[in-house]
Amino acid sequence: MIATIMRLSRYFLPVSKDVPADAAIVSHQLMLRTGMVRQNGAGIYTWLPLGFKVLQKIEQIVREEMDRAGAIELLMPTIQQAELWEESGRYDDYGKEMLRITDRHDREMLFGPTNEELITDVFRAYVKSYKALPLNLYHTQWKFRDEIRPRFGVMRGREFLMKDAYSFDLTEEAARASYNRMFCAYLNAFDRMGLKAVPMQADTGPIGGDLSHEFIVLADTGESAVFCDRDLLDMGAPGLDLDFEADLTGEVEKRTSLYAATEEMHDEAAFAAVPSDRQVSARGIEVGHIFFFGTKYSKPMNAMVQTADGTNVPVQMGSYGIGVSRLVGGIIEACHDENGIVWPKAVSPFDVGLISMRPKDEAVSTAADDAYAALTHAGLDVLYDETDERPGSKFNRMDLIGLPWQIVIGPRGVEAGQVELKHRKSGEKFDVTLEDAIAKVKAD
């Protein structure tokens, strides 16, 4: 990797002090204030450099956990032909949320809101035998849903980035095993992002099927009420050493056997049966949604596979979505304080912020340049504020951006051979040598 530009004076980080009036939730406010996104139209955003870095980090974590679970990456286009959706019967069902497009030859097309039809078409073109199964194909691609009232910034945009995976199996039992692999991979992915995501029974909506879980992050500002057993919150993720070749039923059942449901699926009586000290009633944000829908698409679209005994059966399918762009907002909702964002380490746009308090003082500026070189050499991604602004506004900006660690180089420290290391989340400050600061940041 080539180091990206990180000297603030050369970077493009349009931080703003104003809270925009139309930004109703804190993540939207903070993303605009920190110059992470700019709105280009209703529910359509440019990801400015700081926001784009976070988006990329989330995408990469999701990619790694999909790969670890045995899914294979490809990339489907944004524009799809209407014919495929007529085959599945969803072309009319989808209504006005589907962005319909007519090309120069008057062919009906659409900007994909999801990809069940297209992946089923790819599958049926090539796979004819059970021997190629199980198969799980995924991509991370921009989608469009023409929401009537886009709002909450990237949390409910129209153009949004989604990772969607699709599993193909011969039998329902094998398809449930594929579902379980995704269930566990999702828990690991969210855990790596610093999020506690709780799987909850969910409605299947326009995707269809009879088995579905939403992954919900608890946040006071969440869009919907959720109810769950506290034991779910105390339970760790399955872990990166999980054997995805093994039977994962136990991993899934120890979670699904505990009560957890969103508002729509909430069952007061079942919730009342949870010991009262374990009843959690909170608000949550949906960051992932998985579905098993069997032959809902393969049957009408004739995606058949031959079994060992030579008969042809429609393939059993599931689909698995993670809202990559929505997660940026979701993480901020879950991780902020009165001074701004508090990024979990794994998705922070930079590892550490370096502030030169007096860039015009030669000793300070030399020490800061040296610190920048040493931090970069140590493999850390550094945002180096060497601008000529007042220290107070530099501190505030660094807090607002929310990198996990800050290192401040000032005249007193330079004399004492020390730097000030600040932990953004706790606010703790340490006067230490640069070497100790680097060690502490790396050990985090």
Added chain:
Amino acid sequence: MIATIMRLSRYFLPVSKDVPADAAIVSHQLMLRTGMVRQNGAGIYTWLPLGFKVLQKIEQIVREEMDRAGAIELLMPTIQQAELWEESGRYDDYGKEMLRITDRHDREMLFGPTNEELITDVFRAYVKSYKALPLNLYHTQWKFRDEIRPRFGVMRGREFLMKDAYSFDLTEEAARASYNRMFCAYLNAFDRMGLKAVPMQADTGPIGGDLSHEFIVLADTGESAVFCDRDLLDMGAPGLDLDFEADLTGEVEKRTSLYAATEEMHDEAAFAAVPSDRQVSARGIEVGHIFFFGTKYSKPMNAMVQTADGTNVPVQMGSYGIGVSRLVGGIIEACHDENGIVWPKAVSPFDVGLISMRPKDEAVSTAADDAYAALTHAGLDVLYDETDERPGSKFNRMDLIGLPWQIVIGPRGVEAGQVELKHRKSGEKFDVTLEDAIAKVKAD
């Protein structure tokens, strides 16, 4: 990075023996035969796993060379508002190649064919002073051009992936320095991909401006006739240690002073003045195009910056495109033989192909599994063919896919403690120990 699935029996690599009738050029044929892409509609493709890996490698090389040259990455959306294009005057100019879309509220939108307007809007929203300049912002995003006759596979598709960078400067002189940085970065990027790209004087077309170069890769199957001085072909790229802070005029002029032009810009008299043994008349493929267009967009869109003396002037701009998805086809056009693709190392989907000749023979299969583990441990990305097919068809498929190196594990080699290492490009074969094979592949 998590290792992706590379056991061929678990991978999704739908190789086909048939040459599709509608595939007119060799890259299109080979991409369909190797299962790199699948057409979903006219000029619209799904990138299957093998093709997607190449696409990602090219995108990453371009990203690294943009970053090295000081450009800053962001991401603009695919859907744009018509209003911006009315400001620049291009909404009507662009004609039927622009995919026009109306949303549920009857607002006019479009799928971006390029981003001069949108980036100018981002710029004017935030940048007011010369102090923020120079600035170069880029993204890699899917574009759509509604070509009347999409053809040649990904070489002239409708939905295509482009890296487009935009430079902003106070003066024309500074803008030319930005142009020169991109000129050199492009040469380095193409060189890293194993391509010899020749900068040629070009027409500015619908982007506009008075200075423009196309970067052309020579290939017998190229779309247009090109003419240049042989010395340009013998000249290396500026190199990755180039100082992008320095004046690059010399690097640019030593190339632009030599004759090179595409058909449209060809000047017979000037070409005749090139010594006859240096006159190259060939066919070429455009893989990049750079433009300096001054205030063409900043003036009508009112993107002004304040100078040091307090006056406001329209910012000087240029734009710089690389056809990322087109390059996949372009590289194949330049790098193939009668047996299939011959990938340059840096963009090859895998580093090495491993063939187990007799997966049912326990000694062979154990040796092949061990070799797979050792190659992976050595940091190599391996495609491991452990399928139960005839050796001949496995050899042919591996040649067709075109990974730079192949390692074959067969019964005789296992007895002798050796593997067969094959260099795809030269066809040379070596009977060596596994350790020597790994060393040879890594040293390549």
